[in-house]
């Protein structure tokens with residue numbers, strides 16, 4: 001077993017993402033890690049429910065030894081074993097994000113020795129995290145370019161503060177991730193979206209969010225936003241939100257999303273989601289700002305050179321690159337090109353020996 005690597009959780013972004021990417025890479029590469037100063041830059045440092053359940057999920061998947069993992073803990077040690085296929089369950093028991101449980105577990109599931117089913121419980125549409133619909137409509141097609149495939153089924157929606165959402169994700173592991181060149185934006189084909197309300201909130205809020213989004217996206221063709229109210233069995237609690245995604249002729253998929261807020265005009269949530277997408281489209285970036293940090297681990301593990309043309313590089317992305325360089329030793333570069341930046345990496349080309357050559 002390799003020597004234990006110390007990771008400082010307070011560097012750069014200093015949030016939960018450092019922990020997730022460290023644990024995923026530790027499990028995949030078989031490198032024990034000690035993560036210290038966990039979420040040191042947050043107002044309430046240490047592990048919250050989503051982080052704790054996420055690392056326990058990965059520990060389960062690879063029969064890791066996990067020390068120091070409890071709510072509020074600022075230091076953990078993770079000694080991974082072999083990643084096994086099978087059925088795993090994680091429940092944040094709060095509105096802690098299901099998407100972020102998936103963010104830590106998905107790269108590991110792709111390197112398991114057999115098919116993986118994840119039953120994930122918590123928040124489906126939570127703040128400061130991708131909405132589950134973003135994972136399905138934006139992350140999924142982007143990851144397909146890396147030969148990383150998954151399917152997801154939403155059984156029940158969970159919102160702040162109660163959570164209670166339930167999503168099943170099926171993952172077929174791969175022998176090797178492939179590199180991706182996401183460099184040509186192409187022409188915009190269409191913008192699609194969903195604008196929802198749930199619980200006792202009136203459907204008019206969904207229409208107002210969609211109106212706010214359409215106004216912001218006025219200059220683009222084929223904007224089609226589906227407004228609806230969630231079935232009360234599927235989503236008993238109150239919430240509203242909007243998720244937008246677009247496709248281009250070269251196969252780029254970009255998104256933008258927002259949740260409605262009590263006391264804030266619903267138009268504003270729509271305009272916020274659309275504003276993020278509009279800015280990315282006008283800059284001719286090939287992925288949106290939130291996708292950047294989420295693809296770094298796949299670039300680090302894939303075979304060969306990946307390159308992605310994107311907007312301003314976020315602190316989350318620089319943080320993910322730093323951790324990937326530290327644990328996986330993959331080298332990243334950022335090359336400015338006018339208003340855009342090309343993120344490049346020659347990946348490890350990790351081979352999952354349990355999966356036969358196709």
Ligand SMILES: Nc1ncnc2c1ncn2[C@@H]1O[C@H](COP(=O)(O)OP(=O)(O)OP(=O)(O)O)[C@@H](O)[C@H]1O
Nearest residue numbers: 015016017039042128129130131134257290293294
């Ligand atoms: N609106 C959004 N749409 C899509 N992805 C998002 C959105 N907001 C945040 N994300 C993504 O969710 C992840 C959030 O990571 P981050 O470390 O900030 O959160 P966290 O684990 O909840 O920890 P912390 O509370 O410490 O910030 C990042 O991958 C980020 O890109």
